[in-house]
Amino acid sequence: MWAARCNCKYFGSRFASKFRPFPPPPPYHPTALHLPSPPLRQFAECITCHAWSPDHSMIAFCPNNNEVHIYKFFTDKWEKLHVLSKHDQIVSGIDWSRSTNKIVTVSHDRNSYVWTQEGHDWVPTLVILKLNRAALCVQWSPKENKFAVGSGAKSVCICYYEQDNNWWISKVVRKKHESSVTSVAWHPNNILLATTSTDGKCRVFSTFIKGVDTRGSQASSSTDWKFGEQIAQLDMSSMWAFGVKWSPSGKTLAYAGHNSMIYFIDDVETSPAAQNLALRDLPLRDILFLSERTVIGVGFDCNPMIFSADETGLWSFVRYLDERKVTTSTSRASQLSEALGKLYGQSKQAAGSDTVEPSKPRGGAHENCITCIVPLRKGNDSIVKRFSTSGLDGKIVVWDSENHIDIAK
Amino acid sequence: MASSAAAAAYLDADENLEAIISRIEQKSRKIETLLKQSKPVEALKTALEGSPLKTRDERCKSANWIVVHRAMMAIRDVDGMFNSLDPEYYDILMKYLYRGLSTGDRPTCDQCLKIHEKLTEKAGLGCILRSLADTVNTV
Numbered sequence: 057m058w059a060a061r062c063n064c065k066y067f068g069s070r071f072a073s074k075f076r077p078f079p080p081p082p083p084y085h086p087t088a089l090h091l092p093s094p095p096l097r098q099f100a101e102c103i104t105c106h107a108w109s110p111d112h113s114m115i116a117f118c119p120n121n122n123e124v125h126i127y128k129f130f131t132d133k134w135e136k137l138h139v140l141s142k143h144d145q146i147v148s149g150i151d152w153s154r155s156t157n158k159i160v161t162v163s164h165d166r167n168s169y170v171w172t173q174e175g176h177d178w179v180p181t182l183v184i185l186k187l188n189r190a191a192l193c194v195q196w197s198p199k200e201n202k203f204a205v206g207s208g209a210k211s212v213c214i215c216y217y218e219q220d221n222n223w224w225i226s227k228v229v230r231k232k233h234e235s236s237v238t239s240v241a242w243h244p245n246n247i248l249l250a251t252t253s254t255d256g257k258c259r260v261f262s263t264f265i266k267g268v269d270t271r272g273s274q275a276s277s278s279t280d281w282k283f284g285e286q287i288a289q290l291d292m293s294s295m296w297a298f299g300v301k302w303s304p305s306g307k308t309l310a311y312a313g314h315n316s317m318i319y320f321i322d323d324v325e326t327s328p329a330a331q332n333l334a335l336r337d338l339p340l341r342d343i344l345f346l347s348e349r350t351v352i353g354v355g356f357d358c359n360p361m362i363f364s365a366d367e368t369g370l371w372s373f374v375r376y377l378d379e380r381k382v383t384t385s386t387s388r389a390s391q392l393s394e395a396l397g398k399l400y401g402q403s404k405q406a407a408g409s410d411t412v413e414p415s416k417p418r419g420g421a422h423e424n425c426i427t428c429i430v431p432l433r434k435g436n437d438s439i440v441k442r443f444s445t446s447g448l449d450g451k452i453v454v455w456d457s458e459n460h461i462d463i464a465k
Numbered sequence: 466m467a468s469s470a471a472a473a474a475y476l477d478a479d480e481n482l483e484a485i486i487s488r489i490e491q492k493s494r495k496i497e498t499l500l501k502q503s504k505p506v507e508a509l510k511t512a513l514e515g516s517p518l519k520t521r522d523e524r525c526k527s528a529n530w531i532v533v534h535r536a537m538m539a540i541r542d543v544d545g546m547f548n549s550l551d552p553e554y555y556d557i558l559m560k561y562l563y564r565g566l567s568t569g570d571r572p573t574c575d576q577c578l579k580i581h582e583k584l585t586e587k588a589g590l591g592c593i594l595r596s597l598a599d600t601v602n603t604v
Binding site for chain 2: 294295314315316317334335336337338339
């Protein structure tokens with residue numbers, strides 16, 4: 057009942073302005089690439105998701121339509137190289153495998169394609185996912201012999217390649233989720249998969265497939281579980297959960313809740329030890345482990361946040377990444393209460409300005425919600441030093457930790 | 466089987482309701498004494514502590530709201546209050562502020578808005594989000 061009263065039209069327009077796409081950007085100037093850092097490029101009105109090629113020279117992204125654009129960096133500017141258009145609806149997930157150089161795309165049209173490069177072209181192979189709702193996210197497994205697709209059909213599809221039939225087969229994990237699966241993440245052992253869902257829970261499954269995975273010589277208990285078996289269910293958030301990721305060793309699991317919280321869990325399989333961290337500002341949409349003890353979170357604040365764990369394993373928020381951005385939390389709060397005050401007849405300021413100014417570009421790298429963060433790994437480094445973010449403002453920004461973050465080791 | 470388990474849980478909750486209501490009455494008496502001793506911040510802390518967030522029973526929630534309301538309206542110095550209020554109370558205070566705002570009653574809303582402004586400065590937008598998003602622990 058009270059929620060209805062508070063959903064006044066002022067609240068609606070205030071928050072709507074954050075999610076409305078910004079007007080078309082000014083023409084792109086090549087000099088922008090020469091800015092010290094972070095390098096960024098306005099590729100489109102809005103970017104749904106993106107992925108980098110293994111040598112980081114090409115980038116594939118979906119500009120909020122049914123196509124995937126691949127751009128390559130030539131000397132001093134980005135040029136559109138390919139347009140992959142097989143999907144009928146928006147492409148919600150892209151992943152580019154590092155060793156096999158295949159691109160997997162999933163879309164709201166319930167299909168998935170694996171693209172292989174043959175010469176100068178990208179050739180699609182349809183993967184039948186057997187879904188009756190949109191596919192929302194995709195990720196290649198660490199060994200790149202499987203990929204996982206989260207969907208709105210409350211299920212996760214694990215797809216693997218069957219050599220005999222020259223065909224990708226999908227095995228579906230059904231009846232375990234109560235709502236859409238928003239994000240998937242593979243454990244380094246190539247078998248465990250963590251998923252987050254809009255029912256607020258984070259679950260860990262085994263995806264062991266006979267013939268594809270080997271039981272292995274390590275005596276870890278995870279190799280005893282059969283396909284689709286649920287190892288753990290984490291019920292810490294009552295709100296939608298997004299952006300689950302494992303730490304490089306697989307010891308820690310982290311995910312973000314839409315109630316402005318981030319959750320860290322150690323040793324999920326054996327004896328889970330969880331930590332909640334309440335965020336000061338708006339929720340996160342995606343996170344990334346830079347190392348065992350450093351996490352970057354991105355979301356509706358349009359500014360990446362650094363979290364780090366101390367020696368005892370206690371996580372805390374360190375700071376925002378983009379220092380150019382002016383923290384507007386105080387002015388936003390007073391704007392908010394001023395408007396609420398106007399609603400109830402008080403006026404704290406001169407009653408000249410009747411409208412509240414919409415959120416103006418804050419001078420940071422991103423101007424709208426950041427929805428996707430992708431690591432740029434060099435070789436077999438387990439520590440990520442560079443990563444890129446893309447968001448609803450159509451920008452892709454590359455961040456370099458050497459220049460930006462000083463992480464206490 | 467599932468429904469009988471749920472029904473049993475409901476009955477348990479019913480019995481506990483009486484316990485909750487008597488606890489709230491105790492709180493109310495304690496708050497009156499604290500207010501007479503001019504300790505409004507202590508009173509508010511006592512009111513916020515042990516709020517029946519998990520029950521679904523409207524009587525308990527309304528009873529606790531009346532107690533919190535009494536303590537909240539007695540606060541005159543909002544800045545001073547935040548100096549001594551622990552951050553663990555921020556989220557629950559924000560939920561009660563929205564309940565207060567929803568009443569539409571002029572003095573209540575004035576007070577709630579005063580506190581809301583300062584609380585948002587202190588706790589940030591995340592606090593507001595948690596009070597809106599939490600459908601499990603409601604006030």
